[in-house]
Amino acid sequence: MVYRDRDGRRKIVITGLKFGNIYVAVQPKRGCTGTGCDGGVCKVLHDPECPPTHHYLATYKYFREIGDVIVHVGTHGTLEFLPGKNVGLSGRCYPDILIGDIPHIYIYNSDNPPEGTVARRRSYSTLIDHMQALMVDAFPQELETLSKYVEEYLKEMDPSRRHQLEHLILEEVKRTDIKGLSERVREMEERGTLHQGFREIFEDIRNV
Amino acid sequence: MxxxxxxxxxxxxxxxxxxxxxxxxxxxxxxDSREIERVLRAFDGRYIEPGPSGLITRGEGGYTTYR
Structure with missing residues (x-):
């Protein structure tokens, strides 16, 4: 997140998109190993000692300088959990350093009052409650068996079981007509090209 | 249901x-959700009244968002 411009000056990159006079950005990373994630690094999120990165500090400094207000959208960011005192923060506590005196609005889950209170006390925010996300089972029941076979197929090493699973998967594709593929499977059956064509069908159903 | x-x-x-x-x-x-309206109200530096928290589907207390 640091680069050197044409004149050799070192600069920090602040990511985001501008929409008129609104600047939209993802909260900077507190610590993250990306695809190499093993859960260890994000423990730093609640670490009471570990300071935020230079990039994190620079991002909020930039927002304070260009903006009239900061709006955090969504619940449980990282800013209000940065090191410092629990209440009555001083100028040496990180949330205070970062948010400074810019007005701070926080759109927060109305069902999380304890951590909402932390956001209010430690980052001087005004909370606007948002509704909870509703959880529904979005997975169609009739694809349950197919899904199980596919999962097993991805792990299975034994050639004879793999062979068997290819048949079972194609049977399920026929039965459920997922993505309208049943006709193609029937044609493959008639031509006796089931196993040659399997890979293609398999990729197709996995890219729903 | x-x-x-x-x-x-x-x-x-x-x-x-x-x-x-x-x-x-x-x-x-x-x-009754009025989150956007309230955010705009906050932009104007106006008061956001407090209210009870909790799940919208639970309880008798008229829980609402946007406060």
């Missing part, structure tokens, strides 16, 4: 009056 909700919300009657009341009440709380 889905049938009951559909019936109540499209104005039809269902047998269970208690359930009907509850469906209408939760629907009112969902429809």
């Amino acid at each position: 889905k049938r009951y909700i559909e019936d109540v919300l499209s104005g039809r009657d269902i047998e269970d009056k208690g359930l009907k009341e509850k469906i209408l009440e939760i629907d009112r709380r969902i429809e």
